[in-house]
Amino acid sequence: MADALPLWSVVLLPVLLVVVTWATVAFDAALTARAAGGPSGVGAALAVPVRETARLLVGQRRRTVAADVVLGRVGGAVLPVAALLAAAVLPWGRLPVADLDVGVVWFNAMEVLAWAAVWMVGWGSNSALALVGGYRFVAQGLAYELPHMFAIITAALGAESLRVTDIVDAQQDLWFVVIMPVAFVVYLLSAAAMTFWGPFDAPVSRDVAGGAAAELSGIDRLVFAGGRWMLFVAAAAMAVPLFLGGGGGPWLPAWLWVAVKTAAVLALLVWLRRKVPTLRMDRWTEFAWVVLIPATIAQALVVAIVVLQRGGM
Amino acid sequence: MISIVLFWVLAVAALVFGFLVFRLDSMAQVTFALLASFLAVAGLVLLLGLSYLGVVIVLMMVIEMVIMAVFMIMYMMNPAGLMPMSMFHNTKGSAVIAGVVFVALVAGILLVDWPTRQGEAAPDLTFALGEALMGGQMLTMMTLGVTLFATIVATVVLSTNRGRYDRFGDDLDRAVADDPAGGGVG
Amino acid sequence: MGMPGGLPMADLGPDRDGLTLDRLHVALGPVLPDWPAGLVVRVVLQGDVIQEARAELLDRDRAGVFWDGPQRRAARELDALARLLGVAGWADPAARARRLRDELLAGSPPERVVGRASGLVRRVRRSRTVRLLVRGIPAGETNLAALVEQRLDAVEVALSSGAAPVRGQVAELAGLLVGAELAAARLIVAAVDPETESARVRHG
């Protein structure tokens, strides 16, 4: 970690993550307002997250009978922390806050913490609907973790390194999305599934009244929902260094390219959610097991052969 | 200095959470206490410089413990610990055995003259591990792989009560499997 | 068994996987998003499979009928469609259906709404994921696809002629739900959209 960002970046990282999350929520709110025919416009949309945050901050915490407060609170707090730790390996331009030599594995481990978190939140409020949401996420996570891992590993294989900056450097001539399109698509799908983003939002969907978050209110809901959004932003942003060449690009400085590409990926995923209804768990876990996993393994095999041909290792 | 503080914090956390596993009433909390103990150990492994293994322990154990929580709640009589109950048998004998083992281990640890440190760690430990597993230790890796595969087959056989005749009919001629829920292939 | 915190403990019962596991008594409604007003379904859940169900209406003798007259009946169908889409997790079309409903209720002439509404219904019909969502979904004996189709037909009929389609009765609901998973049950309730107001409406 000789050439990492200076120390102040550690303080700046949460701020930056919150700002990007804010912009994403505002974009989503703008699309919602347009669909519902309500007041639209940039100002109104930007105000939505602020208003919602303020409302939740002053809101009262709901208490349920015989709740497991310890697990519920810990689970809620783990989500934003995991998002933040995952975001630590994202390069802003050329360098991330922490350029770990096992960056992509670290990233994946932090995403997996969300499983435990969502289940704990679902369990914590001692409510049937919340627990159903928690269990749904465990099933979804199990089905999508393997394709997710294979997609990430394919990028690492192409660069012959687990370090995120090495993966970016390996894409100077050719973005990985070109030579491993299957892995890229699977990454986006499984990243949406791992952060229970629509159409994979069954764990928090409306038919179970908000699922794992059904009984949350006030600050608990703010931490859970905010953490979930931040995790989603981090997972989407990771697609940029893994497959889209990181900060590489003509004319503009690296950090601007990262911002532009991240915004594009986020916009795509936010837009995609509105196009499709929530997918049924049993159909799409099956899809993950019988289509996505073999596809990603085949993709990894192809990339491995290419690497060997190139005389790597 | 920082690493010494970290060592003590993580070591105490590992022991305390490990102890809580057999002290708490709620099965959900028990599972996550065990997870906390694992995470502390993963931190220690990271502290020793084994970055890949440390992170992999985090990854594996979170997945494992979440699955464990599901099974716990499925099979235990009192998963939420709302009605405290004792789940021990032969506590005294077990405590004595565990105590004797601990004392014997401590005696061994303190009495044995441990060899001094030899050699230098490889610059890229992850790479060294990968090379070992794909080279000199290939046989270990293959054994692990075959064992895992055998485990997959054995666990499915043990835990399901439906065979292909239940799913595809007595003559195995059903086009779509007759499952209570979708998600099974077919 | 005692009742910690005043809650009954789960009891055991046979289930479809051959494991005798806990069953949980849960009341669905009367307060749930996208749920028919006043409906309560008391279910016995095992995992998220409904083993027993009992449906009832709160405030059965409530005076007055809101969804009366052709305009409001059409709005009622759009409201049901919005709830179905909401349960299916399709936020945008659900919002559109709600907006059309509000326009109708606010008194805008039906011919201004009909075109857009039937466009919405066509879009839902065409959607591949909606078909995936309902085809062969484990819902016990219930054919969910047919129910959804029926609901979409009802919207079109109500919009074009203002006639009220025959609605399912609350009493029939329980039978449809047994054997369904929770997610499927929500879709069934939304697709059946049982009569929750007094019987006068259906004939008026």
Next chain:
Amino acid sequence: MTLELFLLLAAGLFAIGLFGALSQMSIVMIMMGLELMLNGVIVATAAFWFYVAPGGTDGQVLIVVVITAMAIEMAAGFAVATAIYRSRQVDMTDDAADLAG
């Protein structure tokens, strides 16, 4: 930080796990005890690797083996617990002491 301290920690985890594995009645809880014992083994292995032979990779390979053993133990344990529970609705070792199904 010395080798002895790490080994003492490992011994502590091992002893706690052993106590749990011996005294618990539920199959799932016994598995927790076993996992805790293996947890101690991981600490000891990592410490030995670091303080005795950091040049080699055998310590790392052994940790990989232990992690795999944990996964296998858990999977097999749950499969057996499910099979026993299916046939006679018990999850306690005392009830499953005889071999008759």
